Amino acid sequence: MLRSRYLKSRLLGVLLAVGAAIGVGLPAAPQAAAASLTQVTNFGTNPTNLQMYVYVPNNVKANPSILLALHGCQGSGPYMYSSTDFGSLADQYGFIVIYPSSNPGGSCWDVSSDQALKRGGGSDPVGLMSMITYTEQHFGGNSNAVYVTGESSGGMMTNVMLADYPDVFKAGAAFMGVPYHCFYTGTVRGWNGPCAGGQVSMTAQQWGDLVRNVGDPGYNGPRPRVQLWHGTADTILNYNNLGEETKQWTNVLGVSQAPSSTDTPVTNWNRARYNNSSGSTQVETYSVAGAGHQLPIQGTQMAAYAVRFMGLGG
Numbered sequence: 001m002l003r004s005r006y007l008k009s010r011l012l013g014v015l016l017a018v019g020a021a022i023g024v025g026l027p028a029a030p031q032a033a034a035a036s037l038t039q040v041t042n043f044g045t046n047p048t049n050l051q052m053y054v055y056v057p058n059n060v061k062a063n064p065s066i067l068l069a070l071h072g073c074q075g076s077g078p079y080m081y082s083s084t085d086f087g088s089l090a091d092q093y094g095f096i097v098i099y100p101s102s103n104p105g106g107s108c109w110d111v112s113s114d115q116a117l118k119r120g121g122g123s124d125p126v127g128l129m130s131m132i133t134y135t136e137q138h139f140g141g142n143s144n145a146v147y148v149t150g151e152s153s154g155g156m157m158t159n160v161m162l163a164d165y166p167d168v169f170k171a172g173a174a175f176m177g178v179p180y181h182c183f184y185t186g187t188v189r190g191w192n193g194p195c196a197g198g199q200v201s202m203t204a205q206q207w208g209d210l211v212r213n214v215g216d217p218g219y220n221g222p223r224p225r226v227q228l229w230h231g232t233a234d235t236i237l238n239y240n241n242l243g244e245e246t247k248q249w250t251n252v253l254g255v256s257q258a259p260s261s262t263d264t265p266v267t268n269w270n271r272a273r274y275n276n277s278s279g280s281t282q283v284e285t286y287s288v289a290g291a292g293h294q295l296p297i298q299g300t301q302m303a304a305y306a307v308r309f310m311g312l313g314g
Contacts, residue, residue: 035091037081037099044130047122048110051101052131053077055087056139061094065145065312066135068098068128068161070154072176073108077101084296085303086149095312096141098131108153111160111183112190119164119216123188124157129165147310149173151295152237155229156183159245163215166223173227173306175295176234178241179248181210198238207244208251223253227284227309229302231291239287246285250274253282266301284309 040052067090071080077099081087090097102109102124115122135141146169150158155177162172163180182195194200212219226249230242250257259272260281268290274283286305288295296302307313 037078037087040131040134043134044127046127046130048124048127049103050124050127050131051077051103052134053081053099053101054131054135054139055081055090055097055099057087057091057094057096059091059094060096063140063142065095065147066098066132066141067095067307067310067312068100068132068146068148068150070100070109070128070148070150070157071102072150072152072154074106075151075154076105080151080154083298084151085298086307089303089307089313093307093313095145096135096139098135100128100131108189108191109157109160110189111153111156112185112192113188114186115188116160117164117181117184117214121164125161125164128157128161129168132168145170145311147171147173147312149175149306149310150177151175152177152293159226160215162224162226163211166216166219167221169224171225171227171310173229173310174245175229175302175306176231176237176293177228177245178237179207179210179244181207181214182241182244195241196237198240198244201240201244202247204247204251204257207248211248211252225282225284225309226253227286227306229286229288229295229306231288231293231295233290234293236293242285242287246272246274246283249283255282265305281309 035058037053037055043052069080069086081099086097110116110124136143148158148161155174158172158174159177159180178195182200183192185192228245230239232239255274260275262272270287272285273281275281
């Protein structure tokens with residue numbers, strides 16, 4: 001009996017010590033279950049059999065904004081969720097994130113075929129649009145607040161979606177991408193070595209004409225604002241592509257190729273802003289000194305800067 005009382009006393013002491021160490025009393029207050037990534041099937045027209053995953057935070061706002069977040073080659077929707085900060089930012093601001101997976105698993109997105117590079121042409125962009133429509137219809141997503149971001153191949157697809165569906169997206173943030181149509185091969189998921197190597201250069205007018213004449217021909221409405229990121233030491237998709245993307249989107253959005261302002265908001269982040277005549281930033285670029293093919297880096301403010309630029313951050 002004495003030994004039993006002694007053991008109970010020791011156990012209580014340990015529990016109290018643990019409780020003190022983590023700054024809570026005993027008994028601990030129950031915590032709400034965290035939201036989780038959920039797979040959705042049968043979400044609509046899906047010519048390339050993409051997979052859809054959606055993250056709806058516990059504190060999702062009424063009529064929430066939607067962010068389409070696109071992985072790179074060898075990635076997946078769940079990997080994009082776990083390796084970036086967009087999910088935690090959704091928790092903070094109450095928006096929904098769609099995390100698609102390409103097919104076959106781990107493949108790059110189709111940013112090279114004739115089908116992908118035009119509105120409603122087929123291939124991956126059509127399946128991605130079905131995910132957005134499903135989220136609007138089944139999760140109450142706001143069709144007037146849809147945004148897109150992506151890394152590497154997902155950065156390329158960000159530019160494709162902005163060109164193909166300018167009326168759908170309010171803004172986008174492309175990390176380590178290339179200009180729209182730069183990766184064209186005429187084949188599905190083709191690899192364009194000259195574009196990847198930064199060897200494709202055009203005038204701003206030529207790049208802009210590709211968006212206007214190929215992506216969604218005849219569209220004359222407002223265009224989504226664009227944020228672009230690239231590391232200067234990227235050996236997979238050459239840093240020169242940032243300059244070509246900048247030429248393209250400044251031309252499409254009708255702003256000067258000379259930046260309205262430049263600064264360094266974070267050490268080694270060289271930011272340039274391209275404003276319209278009203279002073280509203282239409283294109284924003286980040287040249288990250290010394291960074292390789294690794295953006296956005298988890299645990300930094302990169303994703304947060306993207307979310308704020310697009311308009312998701314409050």
